Amino acid sequence: MRLLPLALLALCPLLAAQADRWNAVTLLSHTLGLEVPELRGKTVPALAAHVEAHRKEDRTARELAWLTLACSGLGSNLRHGALKASEKDVIRRLRDRLRSHDTLADQDGDDALRHKDHLLATVALAVAWRDSRYKLIEKHTQQAIERVLNDYEAAEQIADDEVALLAVLGKALDTPTFDELGERVRAIATRCADQLPKERSRRAEAVCHLVRKLGGEAFVAELTIAKCWPGDLAKDPMHTWIAAFASRDLSFEQKQALWPRMERLIAQRGDDGLWPAADGFDRITTTAALAAALGMVHPTPPKAPEPDDDGAAFR
Numbered sequence: 001m002r003l004l005p006l007a008l009l010a011l012c013p014l015l016a017a018q019a020d021r022w023n024a025v026t027l028l029s030h031t032l033g034l035e036v037p038e039l040r041g042k043t044v045p046a047l048a049a050h051v052e053a054h055r056k057e058d059r060t061a062r063e064l065a066w067l068t069l070a071c072s073g074l075g076s077n078l079r080h081g082a083l084k085a086s087e088k089d090v091i092r093r094l095r096d097r098l099r100s101h102d103t104l105a106d107q108d109g110d111d112a113l114r115h116k117d118h119l120l121a122t123v124a125l126a127v128a129w130r131d132s133r134y135k136l137i138e139k140h141t142q143q144a145i146e147r148v149l150n151d152y153e154a155a156e157q158i159a160d161d162e163v164a165l166l167a168v169l170g171k172a173l174d175t176p177t178f179d180e181l182g183e184r185v186r187a188i189a190t191r192c193a194d195q196l197p198k199e200r201s202r203r204a205e206a207v208c209h210l211v212r213k214l215g216g217e218a219f220v221a222e223l224t225i226a227k228c229w230p231g232d233l234a235k236d237p238m239h240t241w242i243a244a245f246a247s248r249d250l251s252f253e254q255k256q257a258l259w260p261r262m263e264r265l266i267a268q269r270g271d272d273g274l275w276p277a278a279d280g281f282d283r284i285t286t287t288a289a290l291a292a293a294l295g296m297v298h299p300t301p302p303k304a305p306e307p308d309d310d311g312a313a314f315r
Contacts, residue, residue, distance in 0.1 A: 046273030051086040061117040064090045066288035068124035073295025077131035115151040126172040160204040163192045164242045167211045203239040210246040221254040233265040236279045237289035244293035
């Protein structure tokens with residue numbers, strides 16, 4: 001058995017065609033389940049350091065949501081991983097918002113913006129619950145979902161990013177615990193996707209492909225990549241995240257076709273490991289969204305959940 005890890009170590013330089021340490025470390029982690037703190041170069045420590053440095057400061061709903069989704073995409077959850085402590089901090093803040101205001105959204109802004117921010121944060125909360133099965137956030141997750149249904153169940157036309165978030169939320173809720181609520185969310189996503197304009201942007205095309213795929217339609221990998229992925233991955237973080245979610249079930253070999261794009265994206269980070277602000281996202285939310293996308297294309301699966309022995313942190 002000791003020979004297997006040695007053999008895999010020897011194969012890494014061959015399999016990582018660009019001789020990029022990031023690829024090799026990812027392959028090792030994916031295959032052997034290793035815990036590598038610098039898995040994404042400077043990005044993981046940069047995000048963790050930001051959370052720690054600003055622990056006592058107020059955060060926007062978008063920051064909390066995208067940081068949670070980055071933790072999940074980069075292989076951490078509320079029980080395991082290099083960003084476990086960071087994820088616990090942001091999930092605790094989301095829970096406290098829900099307790100105080102019955103919404104995850106910020107208290108300023110119009111209703112449409114608050115609905116969208118609550119939806120995004122609910123996706124993050126549902127993903128955190130799905131990855132960890134923490135009983136202590138289950139009731140808060142349900143409360144947040146019910147608020148989403150109240151906001152969107154009568155909606156006819158909504159923005160393409162909201163349709164994508166509803167589709168992802170419906171997928172995260174595809175469990176016995178939340179399946180009834182998830183079915184209602186998925187129905188909203190399907191109906192609203194059908195209402196998107198016929199003359200669609202490339203991002204809207206990606207959203208429609210994602211909704212159809214999560215609805216059970218089968219597509220070859222090449223079509224998913226062609227339909228969903230933008231040319232410049234750093235220009236529109238939301239589009240890149242949507243494309244990555246649509247591609248997350250591709251095989252390891254099929255995802256290799258995306259590696260050159262990922263390497264170009266990594267090269268666009270600043271010296272501090274963060275990406276520049278883009279398309280209405282600030283540097284933190286841009287970095288968190290792109291890190292989440294990278295994690296789905298180069299996944300490091302979280303370890304299996306263990307008994308909830310540290311849930312007191314959420315009480």
